[in-house]
Amino acid sequence: xxxxxxxxxxxxxxxxxxxxxxxxxxxxxxxxxxxxxxxxxxxxxxxxxxxxxxxxxxxxxxxxxxxxxxxxxxxxxxxxxxxxxxxxxxxxxxxxxxxxxxxxxx
Amino acid sequence: xxxxxxxxxxxxxxxxxxxxxxxxxxxxxxxxxxxxxxxxxxxxxxxxxxxxxxxxxxxxxxxxxxxxxxxxxxxxxxxxxxxxxxxxxxxxxxxxxxxxxxxxxx
Amino acid sequence: xxxxxxxxxxxxxxxxxxxxxxxxxxxxxxxxxxxxxxxxxxxxxxxxxxxxxxxxxxxxxxxxxxxxxxxxxxxxxxxxxxxxxxxxxxxxxxxxxxxxxxxxxx
Amino acid sequence: xxxxxxxxxxxxxxxxxxxxxxxxxxxxxxxxxxxxxxxxxxxxxxxxxxxxxxxxxxxxxxxxxxxxxxxxxxxxxxxxxxxxxxxxxxxxxxxxxxxxxxxxxx
Numbered sequence: 001x002x003x004x005x006x007x008x009x010x011x012x013x014x015x016x017x018x019x020x021x022x023x024x025x026x027x028x029x030x031x032x033x034x035x036x037x038x039x040x041x042x043x044x045x046x047x048x049x050x051x052x053x054x055x056x057x058x059x060x061x062x063x064x065x066x067x068x069x070x071x072x073x074x075x076x077x078x079x080x081x082x083x084x085x086x087x088x089x090x091x092x093x094x095x096x097x098x099x100x101x102x103x104x105x106x
Numbered sequence: 107x108x109x110x111x112x113x114x115x116x117x118x119x120x121x122x123x124x125x126x127x128x129x130x131x132x133x134x135x136x137x138x139x140x141x142x143x144x145x146x147x148x149x150x151x152x153x154x155x156x157x158x159x160x161x162x163x164x165x166x167x168x169x170x171x172x173x174x175x176x177x178x179x180x181x182x183x184x185x186x187x188x189x190x191x192x193x194x195x196x197x198x199x200x201x202x203x204x205x206x207x208x209x210x211x212x
Numbered sequence: 213x214x215x216x217x218x219x220x221x222x223x224x225x226x227x228x229x230x231x232x233x234x235x236x237x238x239x240x241x242x243x244x245x246x247x248x249x250x251x252x253x254x255x256x257x258x259x260x261x262x263x264x265x266x267x268x269x270x271x272x273x274x275x276x277x278x279x280x281x282x283x284x285x286x287x288x289x290x291x292x293x294x295x296x297x298x299x300x301x302x303x304x305x306x307x308x309x310x311x312x313x314x315x316x317x318x
Numbered sequence: 319x320x321x322x323x324x325x326x327x328x329x330x331x332x333x334x335x336x337x338x339x340x341x342x343x344x345x346x347x348x349x350x351x352x353x354x355x356x357x358x359x360x361x362x363x364x365x366x367x368x369x370x371x372x373x374x375x376x377x378x379x380x381x382x383x384x385x386x387x388x389x390x391x392x393x394x395x396x397x398x399x400x401x402x403x404x405x406x407x408x409x410x411x412x413x414x415x416x417x418x419x420x421x422x423x424x
Contacts, residue, residue: 015154024148032141038171039134048121048179049201055172056208059165063212065144066161067419073154074411078392082400082407089400093392095155101385102162104421105317106169173313180290180305188294188301195294199286207279209316211423227366240357247350250383254342260333260391261413267384268420271377275424277356278373285366307367314374318381 016072027065034058066103070096122178133171140164172209176202228284239277246270278315282308334390345383352376384421388414 017024034054041051073096081092123130140160147157179202187198229236246266253263285308293304335342352372359369391414399410 015151017148017154017157018151021148021151025145028141028145028148032138032145035134035138035141039131039138042123042127042130042134045121045124045127048123048175048183049205051123052172052175052179052205053208055168055175056205056212059168059172059209059212062161062165062168063422066158066165067415067422069154069158069161070418071411071415073158074396074414075408077154078396079400079407079411082397089397090393093389093397096392097385097389099155099158099162100388100418100421102159103165103418104381104385106162106165169316173309173316176312177305177309180308181302184286184290185294185301185305188291195291196287199283199291202286203279203283206282206312206315209312210275210279227363229360229366229369230363233360233363236360237357240353240360244350244353244357247346247353251343251346251350254335254339254346257333257336257339260335260387260395261417263335264384264387264391264417265420267380267387268417268424271380271384271421271424274373274377274380278370278377281366281370281373285370289366311367311370311374314371315377318374318377 016074016076017069020068020072024065024069027061031058031061031065034061063103070099070103073099122180122182123175126174126178130171130175133167137164137167137171140167169209176205176209179205228286228288229281232280232284236277236281239273243270243273243277246273275315282311282315285311334392334394335387338386338390342383342387345379349376349379349383352379381421388417388421391417 035058038051038054038058041054078089078092078096081088141164144157144160144164147160184195184198184202187194247270250263250266250270253266290301290304290308293300353376356369356372356376359372396407396410396414399406
């Protein structure tokens, strides 16, 4: 957190996922492995439906990471902004709603 | 369809994506790169919302690959099965609907 | 089906949902009732999260109707088009893929 | 926040959508009309793909209402809970995350 202290929007509270950094990197490495697995399946000319099954599993894993990051963001950044004042709260909620809308639509 | 008759699900006609194998591998490599990019963002303690934006872009890229694979599957395997007979058609459509349901829900 | 016989793209086979017309109308009536229920909840100033829970249930019911209609379409119209020839198959699959893409993205 | 103290979850501050009650009821009436329109299309034996197009439009309208209600909830209830204290904030965010997860998955 030291490089972060003097700079950003929520330096004092830290980002919501900081305590879980190792967990998120581990989950993203698994997802990276799933992307490589899909390449191997295409390379091997595996059956389309089997590839789609793995692709849906990867999408769900990615979605779970997104929901986890969002939850951390709400617990830390949104709560801190709400306590800071109305303008800060409004800004963080606008931003969070845009991210939620993208998650819902993607 | 003669080349299909003796062989089993679609070896002879090939899977729907075979002609586009290189394209799909290229797109999946980009997606693998996006998974690594997300790890770097978490490692660097980037802002949660910026990570979520990249994660949604990655989900959309993955979804586009899934829809592309499904389209190839429909054009080749489903059409071939429909021409083979009612039982083959029913089996392929059951399978395709399960894959579509997973895409819709994920 | 008589009014349909001489006219459309797949009159001979009929639309995929025809045999299940009554079932689909019944399910859509339930969904219409859910829309009225949501209005009552807003009118009564029910708790936002409770309204969202009902709204998600309604979205899932609607999605299930969509997947059912799509399955019927595939079983009837897409199979019939595949048997009619390559051009008919290509046209129906283009159309089905657009519908599937909308279901996936909505 | 004093007006909130004695009352329970958010009666005094009001739900997030209260100011927009008439707007939400109007939008839900339109959605109810879309559900009736879909029944008419099935009754008339309209083409499956045309029904699916209308169904997707209805799903998107419903999703937009859900995102609007969620935004109001965040602006009012979540912000109020954050100011009330850590336990209240945690409870409201748990609840909001469950609603968001259902929106993302449906």
